[in-house]
Amino acid sequence: MEPPEKINPNNSEEDFVTLLTGHQDILLSFIRGSISDIATAKDILQEVNLILWKKSAQFKKGTNFGAWAFKIARFQILANYRDLQRSKLIYDENLVTQMAEEIEHMDAEWKNEERLKALEFCLKKLPKEHRALLDSRYRDGNSIQELGNTHQSSLSRIKVMLFRSRKNLRDCIQNQIKTLTPKQGGDRLI
């Protein structure tokens, strides 16, 4: 039996880069599932990318790139947990492993173009105050403490407002996907 083909970065860069770029969103979402701060999650994603790139020659073409990438991402998450021992925002190792197993099933669903279109549409259609809150949280990078100061509201109220904004966004996307893909059971896409 022929040995599996290896991707050599010197002559098959495009193949590897295509796989790498195609997994950015799902890797970031997986990392953020275990590291809530989005900036830290992005930093870890960069670490993962670089490890993947350095090890690209070891990747066997035709094997499961996602499984390999999630394994490395899981390792990097746990490595970062060592610096966050006292934080309330870490999970135990088994749970991170379980989520790595689940995430592989989400890939196709998350790559659905309608889902992204619906998200874009629904961000535009969000009620003004919900959109402003999400803008302030993500575009301007404000923490909920900063949002509390800006809105002169308690943290618990800001938490509720953010929860409602997200729920509103999810409901809109769910409806939108139903409209876009009525025959494909679009409500499962969220």
Place this chain on the structure above:
Amino acid sequence: MSDQPDMNPDIWDELDILASAWLDGCLNDQESERLQLILKMGPEYRRHYLNLVHLDTMAAQMLQTEQLITPPLIPVDKILKFQKHRTIRLALLSTAALLLVLLTIGLFIKSDDGTEILAFKVTEGSKYALVHSKADSIDTPKGKLMAKGSRLTLSQGSVELTLKSGVRSVIMAPADLTLLDENTLTLDEGTAWFQVPEEAIGFNVKTKDLDIVDLGTEFGILAKPNDNDEIHVIKGKVLAKANYSHKESATLTGGEARRIDSIGRLTEIPVKPSAFLSELPKVLPYLYWSFDELSDDKLLTQGTHPEVIDLVSTLKSPGNGATLVSGKFGKALSLDGKASFMETNWPGFKGDQPRTISFWFKLPENSIHNQPSSILGWGDNSTALSRWDVILMPASAANGNQAELDIRRGPNTAIRTTSPKPGQWHHIAISYSGAQNPQGLYMEQVYINGNRIDTGQITLVGPKSNHRKLIDTSLSGKDNRMFNIGTTLNIGIVKYYHQGLIDELYIIQGHLSEEEIQQIMLGHSDYKPSSDK
């Protein structure tokens, strides 16, 4: 969520609330334990949770980047470039642990521990990648700091460097530099200005073509990957040496400049201090036409881009067909569609450099567009991806009898959307980032009146394979034209002239977000000459 199985609905609600708190980093001990407990109850809960996280992360990405599709966080072109690079840093980079950080805006951080020897800050809107030779080490610099072996690539904007030795530098994108040690910098690409204090005499900049040793001075370097490098001495003295063939060297003093030729000689050229920035600008470099002032046949051109100094905008107006009339703000340029246009001596932005154009636009009421007309653009029409211009395509039954806007990259490659209706002012902005979407396409973002046109309303014109390639605007092809307003780039065939009004034109060296474009549209941004209306 509708994919929830029939279990206790309260748990799903609780999971939603806890997940939202998790995403905001504000769980208390009990909530954290409870969330973990629920997630361990079964795969359906974990999938639901991951769905919530994914959706929120994508929303955050869209809000942060204003991209329809999240671009890769890692600049893949840079990774490829690393591998292909011809310099000695290849070995260093391929064996060392690398840390890439893509940021846009940040604070200037001072170094205290002695491992970092360079601090930098960037213009708002800049995009850069920072690579350290010692990732995961305690010596790895954090923030906007560089140590020995650190490499900075800048795809848009500008950066100001301050070395511990006191050397100051301002470098414009596209740029690629590596700090070899506290006294030596390599500059593989970039338009760089350096100011060297007396105590740092001997500071050394190496380009692929030249080896520059400062002898107490202020100087500029143009380092270009596919062209010959230049050294411009503004004050003081510099020792310049060619790296290949004849390896000619010369000591240059203030007011002198040299360009290396293909056999390693240093050819005298006029010194051009205006080509360099000596202060970090507030915004990305830009050019601006208000269309308010006409002197003889020359239109006032403003902005912060260094090339504005030499840029001449000339109105070609046979039969007085090009005039300044009442516009959206002050006056506007009016073209009659017969033989009038504005030409310049500015070549435009080259290659796949990120860029944005923004302008107000009005077609005459009841105007009939039965042939294509070029609104504005530059480049070479001889190959598929070498030009960049905006064309008004004629109305036809096929497109609902409405004119369309093409953003053209070549004779048969464009993206197309519906043109605004005649008789009213509309704001149009087109921004290109160089980022590829998950479908592998490179697409400009188009905004009309500050609203992003959804990709569903954009048609790809020409072979899809062309849209999978980076644009590659040429400034030197056989059918090349400098930037102009109002006439076709198709040299050698029938020329078509644009009829309509244009006002408040900006050409910006970089990609802008929706918010920035809206600010420019409203006249609230920093992209405005201070003396202007």
